[in-house]
Amino acid sequence: MSFFPCTEGGVSADASCGVEEFDVKAEREFWDEIKRGLVDEEGLMRKQSIHILKAVLHITGGSQCYSVVQEKNSQEKHPISHGITKREIWANKEAQSLGVGKLCNPVNSPLNSQQQWEAFVLLYEMLEEYGTHLVEAAWNHQISLLLQFSLLHGSFVSSISEAYQNPIEAVGETFNWLTILWQRGFHHNNPQVRCLIMQSFLGIEWAKYGDFTSSVPECFVLGPFIEGLNDPVHHKDFGVKGIYTSWAMQGAVKFLHHYATNLNGRKGIDFLVSLASVAKHQSFGRVGLMSLAECIASAACGVGLYEGNEPERTKDGLPNGVQMESFPEHFPHNGKTCLLDALRFVVESSKQHFNPNYRLRVCEKVLEAATSVVYASDVPLENLLHFVDALPREFTDCGGSLRERTQVWVWGYGKECSSSSFYNVKSSILKTLQDFPESFTSSHFVTFDDEDLNAWESAANRWARVLFLAIKEDHQLIPIFTFFQSFGVNICRETTERSTVKFLILTMSLLVEINLLQRKAAESVIRMRLKSETGFLEGVDGLCYAEASVFDQKFSEPFLLILDNLVSLANISSAVFWSGVGKETTLPISVRGKLGGPSQRRLSSLTTTAVLQAITSMRAVSSVSSWCAQFKSDVRLTRGWAFMWEFFWKTVTSPTCDSETGAEILLAAYEALAQVLRALVSLFSPLALDLLRQNQKLLASAVEAKPCLDLLVLSFLQNINNLLAVGVLARTRRAVLLNWKWLCLESLLSIPYNALQNGLQLEAGSPFFSDSVIRDIFYDLVESLENAGEGTVLVMLRSVRLVLRLFDSGKSGTLVSSCNGVDAQVHSCLLGFDLHVFLAYDAKYQNGYVATNAGRLMFCSGKNLKGNGNYLRLSIQCKCGDRIACTLCKRVLDVIFDQYLTNGFSTCNDNNSRTKC
Incomplete structure (x- = not known):
């Protein structure tokens, strides 16, 4: 192709027209456009590109690559083997009809550049066909010869432009053209063709080509090749009998290992970062993510950590030239830091799969990659903490499959690591954690x-x-x-x-x-x-x-030494709850202008800070007191328990505010109370009972003696229900308050059981609750269950279970004053109960919540066919097909059967009384 520009004017061409020839084939941009067009998604663009390529190379028919003489010689010297299959025999015949034959001696008679281009065009045109037989006939005969001749006997791209005369550049450009064929094969519409091309690619003996393997374009490896491994058609036996591998994975592991071995220094780390980051840009299925993890581990093993020379380190265990004060920020191994972050994303991606063995396999490969390339001390502490935290706890906690391996890596051990370096690295990590x-x-x-x-x-x-x-x-x-x-x-x-x-x-x-x-x-x-x-x-x-x-x-x-100081701090901080702040303040812009997301406190910035410090200090006192009480019986714990009981009574007797600010502060007090009650209830002892009775005497000295927990629960319910009834809280904040209400109530209802477990025995005739209080709690729960949110329904169901057990214990009068179990009034309440449970789960990476109708629990009335008397018929209809949802329905059914059937009800014998999940 040539271009002849001419100057303006009417003079003759010979005299005044300067002729300048422009050869478009000498321009790299021209060939780059051809290559982009050959892999375009539009079929018309691909046809135009191959037509231009054939016109430039003067190829009239891409199917006649070898002469008949070559074909005959091939048949004479290489007769058909009796071991080949009928399909291969048929493919050979199809190849002969296309004019495609095998060379008798590839070394003595190599293909010239024109024949190599003809082979390329033939393979490309065959890939444009859907039928398997055409691709199979052409591909098996041509691709290996084309790869061999172009790399070992002269690249065919050197004939199209002088820019590719350099041998190294010629090899790289050769792979650019060959990857076009592989990419078209990996994306072929016919799954059998995709398998054929993948088998052919993974079957190449890459070790025979040595350093040439590293010339395979990285964009091809990270793009079409990894996408091809995500195709389930290559992993038919994946997951069978717990084996999470396939022939495609094994071949990909070998290729990536050989490919990464030829990458030196920083280039290898950068490749690993790019390979691990593929998970951020592509959506992988089970086989695809496992293939990616296997490839990352294999490539990391190829890159290696030490490569024969361990980096020099200071006495603190850091890489030479890095000071301890610069450890968190200024690191020479930014590539390894990015690699650890990319690997963390792969681990997070595996958590969406339900099979624990699958998740373990992925995490095992990711950890193998990290230990192969990264010293734990080579990355900032924050990145190290994030990576370890991403690993599922069931694998790294005591008894976990990956705990020992994780510990060895955190301690600083690595491949060929000397004992002195191991000690220094371990010391540096410990020093950083201690600081x-x-x-x-x-x-x-x-x-x-x-x-x-x-x-x-x-x-x-x-x-x-x-x-x-x-x-x-x-x-x-x-x-x-x-x-x-x-x-x-x-x-x-x-x-x-x-x-x-x-x-x-x-x-x-x-x-x-x-x-x-x-x-x-x-x-x-x-x-x-x-x-x-x-x-x-x-x-x-x-x-x-x-x-x-x-x-x-x-x-x-x-912790016992600082407990008194923590109590003093909590006493000072919690004063904000009783300060009587009722004046409305201007809310921050972040609160007023926020749409969606978690509910925010409708308080000023300074008030929010004071409230959060008070909540945190109460949580700290509760945690330290309950934990120390498991091992110590010390007088120093008495002040902590007394302070927490005092906080409870202050909260449930505080006056209700008619302003939003005051109501928000009281809501925060109930948030702190939920944590306090959890600690108080867990170790309910005689000391706790004495403190409880002392506070009750101060509050109700003239009231007739009642069961010890009646005043406690009634004061709590009355105060929090009054706060809900005032109506000054926003709807979202009211929902938050309801959540704290049910959590606190669950803790209060569990006091009798924890007291018995801790050996606390009440005097005869002194139960924990009266029958009337338990009934009021039960009616409140049943009336609220129908409108319960997804975050509170399980807490409320646990409370229902506790109440029903208390009803059952009321027959003997041990925990509740004498009652006859579930009477007709409670039964009629159950008959009108219709609960819809909705389960919200994260679709992917918390991009959105999908509400699934998990099931419907219905209580119906009727007559027992076998005799008179009431019976309870339970029916759960789960239509969503979701395993977690059905499990939730089953759990609800277990609760009801476990509790109600012990109170005089019988089940019907029809199919409606069984789970239909």
Whole structure:
């Protein structure tokens, strides 16, 4: 193709017309446009592009690639093997009809560039056909020869432009053209063709081509190739008998390993980051996500961490040239930081799949990739905490499948890691974790809101989780003890330089993590006891079991030392609840202009800060008191319990406010009360009963003696119902108050059972509740259940179960004053009860909630066919097909059958009395 521009004027061409020839084939932009057109989604664009390509290369027919002589020689020297299948024999005949043959000796008679282009055009045109036989006939004979000749005997792209005379550039451009064929094959409409192309690609012996493999375009590997692995047609046996692999995964693992091995230094890390980030841009199914995880682990193993030379490190275990003070921010390994964040997203994506074995496999591969490439000390602490926190707790807690591997990585161990470097890296991580409380509380905020508080709690929880993974010996806790004692003793005299609220959050996070560690360790031991009579600690995380007892002893004393100071702080902070602030204030713009999202407090910024500090301080006192009471019987705990009971009575006897600000502050008090009651109820002891009766005497000295919990519950219900009836709260805030109401009520109803478990026995004839109070609670619950929200329905159903058990105990008069169980009035209440349960779940990444009609619980009346008397007929109709929804319906049914059938009801024998899920 040439272009001949001519100057303006009427003179002759020979005299005054300068001829300049322009060869479009010499321009890279021309070939780039051809390549883009060949993979375009529009069929017309692809046809135009291949037509232009054939015109430029002077190809009139792409099907006659080899001469008849070559074909005959091939047939003579390479007769058909008797081991091939009928389908392959048929494909050979089809290939001969197309003029496609095998070369007799590819080394002695290589294809020239024109023949290679003809082969390319033939393969491309075959891929435009839907039929499998055409593609199969052409592809198996041509692609391997085209790849071999173009890489080992001269690239065909060198003939189209002088720009590709460089051998390295020519190889890269060759793969650019070959990936067009593979991409068209991976996206073919015929699934059999897609399988054929994928099998052909993964069957290539990439090791034979050495460094040429790294010339495969990265955009192809990260794009069409990974998309092709997401196709279920390549993974027919995936998940069968718990085997989460396939031939396609195995082939992809080999290719990615060889591909990444040829990437050196920073380029390999960047490729891993891009590969792991694919999950952010594409939607993967089960097979696709597992394939991606396998590929990431294989590529990470190919890139490697040390590659024979370990990075030099300082005495603190950091990479050489990095100071400890710059550890959180200035890191030379930003690529590894990005890699860890990308891997965290892959772990988060696996959580939407229901099978725990599948999630374990994905997390195992992701962790394998992280340990292969990243030192735990090579990334900022915040990124490390986020990554470990993303791993499901059931895999990293005591007895979890990945706990030991995670601990080894956090400790700093890696491939070919020397003992001295291992000690230094471990020390650096421990030092950073031990210094975290000081740095976390160093920043002080004048005002903060619920979002800030939630963010701080998340950060503290992440730190506590990783801390107990990194600690092996009890002396490593000494810096933590020192910090808590020094801060806690002076907490009431703290200046504004450090954040008191953050200290309280750290305290609660530590206690939550220790409780969880203790519970998981006990569960692991029990599981192993069931498996073996002797040596039950073998196979269990023995370190975890030892840690639980050590932490209980080590932390109980420091927290007892600061408990009095925490009570003093809570007493000062909670004064905001009784300050009588009733004046309306201007709300922040963030509250007035917010549409949707969580309900926000309708208070000024300063008032919100004071209220949140009061709630946090009450939560801290409750957590520390209830936790220390499990191991210590100390007089220092008495003040904490007395303060919490005093707080309860102050809350339930506070006057109702007729202003929105006052009602919001009282709502916050009930929020704190829910946490306080949980602590008070969990360890209801004789001391708690004495404190309760002392407060009741002060409030109702002239009232006739009643069951000990009647005044408690009646005062609570009367006060909170009055606050709801005033009507000054916004609708969303009223829903929040209702949630705290039912949580508090559940705690109050569980007092008798916890008291019996703790060995508390009341005097004869002194029950906990009277029959009339229990009935009032029951009617309130039943009337509210029909309009209950999704967040409160389970709490209310648990309360219904507690009430029904109390009814049953009323027959003997142990927990409730004498009653006859469920009488006709209660029965008539049940007959009119019609509950619709809606389950809202996150569709994906919290983009939106989908309300599913999970089931309908109906109570109907009728007569027993076998005799007179009332009976209760239960019918649950689950039409949604959702497994979780059906489970919820079954749980409701179990509650009803467990409680009501023990109170004199019989079930009908028809099909309506059974679960229809």
